[in-house]
């Protein structure tokens with residue numbers, strides 16, 4: 001037995017049918033809309049879970065959601081730095097990035113992590129395209145703060161490029177190494193990039209997959225998980241100092257996204273199997289949802305040209321090796 005889910009009590013046929021049917025209104029509402037998924041390095045630790053997250057992303061693609069996957073890889077960068085005996089230093093969730101560390105971040109994010117995620121998605125059909133922030137000027141940046149070295153402040157996002165990939169039924173998988181306005185490279189926190197990208201591509205939702213169940217009012221009290229809060233309350237929490245480390249850029253990015261017109265921002269646990277599907281396609285919300293006080297997005301949805309994608313997918317699956325696991 002390979003995986004814990006095999007030993008879970010199974011649902012009756014009636015319960016299974018009910019659960020599938022429950023997804024219908026959610027699918028109808030999401031089809032044709034854009035969702036930006038930020039997959040954090042902390043949630044990438046288990047290979048099997050990572051493959052499941054990629055499977056969930058593909059399922060969303062199949063039901064007609066337009067997706068951008070923005071990934072982190074902080075843990076993998078830390079590992080590489082310790083290999084080279086280089087220091088791991090953060091200020092308010094942003095890595096202090098010397099030119100030497102920038103080179104390593106570039107290799108880890110744009111190389112190893114990006115390629116592995118693209119390969120994992122493409123096992124199910126060639127749907128993913130790796131995008132480094134510098135490609136077609138997808139993410140342009142300038143220095144954020146001299147004290148942080150090569151950490152970038154985003155100046156521009158090439159939304160047209162990402163949208164053209166999505167229009168052609170691809171999932172852009174974005175490594176957050178930016179092209180500097182000065183010609184060099186900048187390290188961009190992946191949460192920050194996801195917030196900007198979500199706003200730039202007019203996403204319906206931005207989902208942050210991390211290693212905790214959501215935002216805690218008091219991180220030392222596991223009963224204090226916040227299920228939903230407004231933009232204003234999020235700003236208050238940030239100002240109040242109850243949020244630390246990597247949660248700071250996450251909340252800042254939720255604010256960037258919502259202020260830029262994104263309808264909802266979610267923080268969910270990427271280490272909980274299928275948390276994406278639970279949050280997006282079932283009545284059982286998981287994690288924390290942040291919403292603006294005013295309805296920033298119209299709830300219309302239009303038919304989506306599934307045909308092109310579906311036919312390409314079936315072609316790829318027909319031609320795929322037998323090792324590829326079914327979803």
Ligand SMILES: Nc1ncnc2c1ncn2[C@@H]1O[C@H](COP(=O)(O)OP(=O)(O)O)[C@@H](O)[C@H]1O
Pocket residue numbers: 039040041042043072073074191209210211212214215216217218219242243244245246247
């Ligand atoms: N109030 C809070 N609620 C939830 N997590 C918090 C809070 N304050 C700090 N954190 C920290 O933020 C971490 C998530 O950010 P990070 O480690 O950067 O993850 P990722 O790699 O997914 O971006 C959590 O593991 C937790 O340690």
Ligand SMILES: CC(=O)N[C@@H](CCC(=O)OP(=O)(O)O)C(=O)O
Pocket residue numbers: 039040041042071072073074075077093094095105151152176187188189190191246
């Ligand atoms: C400037 C900055 O902090 N860059 C991040 C980029 C990777 C990242 O954000 O990874 P996670 O999403 O896994 O935290 C870093 O160097 O760790």
